[in-house]
Amino acid sequence: MNDRKEIELDITDLAFDGKAVGHIDGKVIFCDGGLPGERVRIKITRTKPRFANARVEEILTRCDDRIDPVCEHDHQCGGCTWQDLKYERQLQCKQEQVAACLKHIGGLDHIEVADIVPAAKQFYYRNKMEFSFHLTEDGESRLGLHRRGHFDDIFDIHHCHLQSEFSNKVVKAVRDFTAEKEIPVYNVHDHSGYLRFLVVREAKRTGQNLINLVTARGELPNKDEFVAMLCEQFPEITTIVHNETGSKANIAVGESETILFGDGSIEEEVCGLRFRIMANSFFQTNSDQAEVLYNIGFDLLKPEVGERLLDLYCGTGTIGIIAASRVAEVVGAELVTDAIRVARENATANNVENISFFEGNVKDLLKQDEFLSGGFDSIIIDPPRAGLHPKALRRMLRLNPGKILYISCNPATFARDAKEIIDQKYSIDSVTPVDMFPHTKHIELVGLFTRTNG
Ligand SMILES: C[S@@+](CC[C@H](N)C(=O)[O-])C[C@H]1O[C@@H](n2cnc3c(N)ncnc32)[C@H](O)[C@@H]1O
Structure with a gap:
């Protein structure tokens, strides 16, 4: 070879x-x-x-x-990996991959993998999409998605089947406008240029839409015309923001934000409550399946009226706020300042008074007396893909909670962490994968650990 x-x-x-x-x-x-x-x-x-x-x-x-993929970009797009595979087989693959991670990474082949919960909608399910600006070597500007396997090559997307027809039209309108006005496009190699990302957030259940233009530092040229163009063509837009960043990291997050239209946020409904979403705050990207995931989690956890519940990696507070009516008190912890502010607003807007939020790194908060006072009966963890930092894991287990509900977007780090948790006298019977992202490789799962040492 x-x-x-x-x-x-x-x-x-x-x-x-x-x-x-x-x-x-x-x-x-x-x-x-x-x-x-x-x-x-x-x-x-x-x-x-x-x-x-x-x-x-x-x-x-x-x-x-x-099967034949529905998308014209299937051969080149890095978003959907498996549009050419029957959906039932995609689900089976994801289920097998969870079992393989548990076995090979955690040595945990005794844990049952429950049937994966399919997504109700296989297309147009995402409430958030990030599109990148790109300048080709021939000087042609593009706005679209990453070519498969390339961090520095973007193709013009005409019709993506993951968000909505509205979002496809917004992308085209912004691409045409910025090209006509000759606004310079950012270059990821020499970090020159200005336009970096377009983010479309669409609250599927309330119909509110947020458009976020992410650029390098500096005033947005033709700002008023840009806003007028979007508002005229798309009356369904409820807010437009401009995020500026000086960071070289290729991520669609701003360091400072200017609201160009509306109030800078949208609201989405999950489990009967309303949640505010800002351009830079985390919110589960499939609203319907988030509700499914949370409900499976609550069914496993069975929160009790007198309990104190800790919601680690709480984002904008969604899980804790939904759980609050079932327990005595909830404490949420989250790193991102904006998310904590919005979490507090979400609690107030939903008349939830028995919840408090702490801003900080989970591993540091877990050694602070003020944060820990009162103890916790149960803990919900929903970390990013990297899973739990070893110190966070050790300090969490020192709290000796009766139950730990682990929601994970990465079966590999889940398996690694699960082994540590089980070694500290916890047991888990099964995990339930939930398909939040049909046609992509992403897998979400939830499992409950129960203390065995009394
Ligand atoms: C998968 S999201 C979960 C959000 C929330 N539970 C939900 O369902 O909407 C992970 C969250 O962890 C936060 N995060 C990442 N690293 C963290 C850390 N070291 N300490 C605290 N929060 C962190 C992220 O900002 C993000 O909001």
Whole structure:
């Protein structure tokens, strides 16, 4: 096997990151196409001692699970990995990947993986999308999504099936406007230029829409015309904000925000309560499935009237605020200042008085007396993909809660953390994966740990 040779390969599996997997002479081959059960012709693009990466040149035999993708961008887009795979088979793959993580990373093959909960909507389910501006080598400006496998190449999206027709039209209008006005586009290599991201947030249940233009530092040229153009063409827009950032990190988060239209926030409804969402604050990106996920969590946790509940990594307070009516008191903890402010406003707007929020890093808060006073009967954790920091995990377990409900967006770090939690005298019978993101590789899951040492 060498870099230039074209080879035939049987695809046997799908890897955690969405890549197709086959084997040659004991070496694992990760391919950017192909489905289990298919024979493909590949070209090796990179070799390492134990694995190689390959590009699929031709599908020689199609598997029965292959379908025609609905999206015209499927061949190039880094968003949907599995639009060409029947939805039922996508679910099965996700379920198998959760089991594999528990077994291989946590050594936890005794934990049952409950049937994955399918998404009610397979298309147009996202309430947030981030689109990137990009300047090609030929000087052509683009606004769209990342080309698969490329952090620095963007293609013009015409119709994405993940958010809505409204969002597709906004992207086109902003692309046309900024090109006509010749507003300079940011370059991720030399950090010159101005326009960086367009973020569309769409509260699916209230119909409110937030448009966020993220740029390098500096006044937005043609600002009034930009706002007038959007408001005229899209009366459904409720607020427009401009975020500026001096950071070189390629993330659509501003360091300072100017409200251009409306009040800078939208409201979404989950579990019968209303939540305020700002441009930079976290909110689950599939509102319908967030409700499903939270309800499964509450059914497992069975919060009790006299309990004190700790909601770690609480974002804008959603879970704790929903749980508050079922317990005596809730304390939420979150790193992002804006999210904490909004969490407090959300509690007030929903007339929830038995909740308080602390701003800070969970691992530091978990050693502060004021934060810990009163103790906690149960803890809900919903960390980012990296899972729990070892210190946060150790300090959380020192609180000796009766129950820990773990909501995870990464089965690998869940499995790693689960092993530590179980080693400290907790048990868990099962985990439930919930599909929040059809056609993508992302997996969400929830599981309850119960203290076994009395
Ligand atoms: C997956 S989100 C969960 C949000 C919330 N539970 C919900 O369902 O809307 C993870 C949250 O953890 C916050 N976060 C990340 N690292 C943190 C840390 N070290 N300490 C506290 N919060 C952190 C993020 O800002 C984000 O709001």
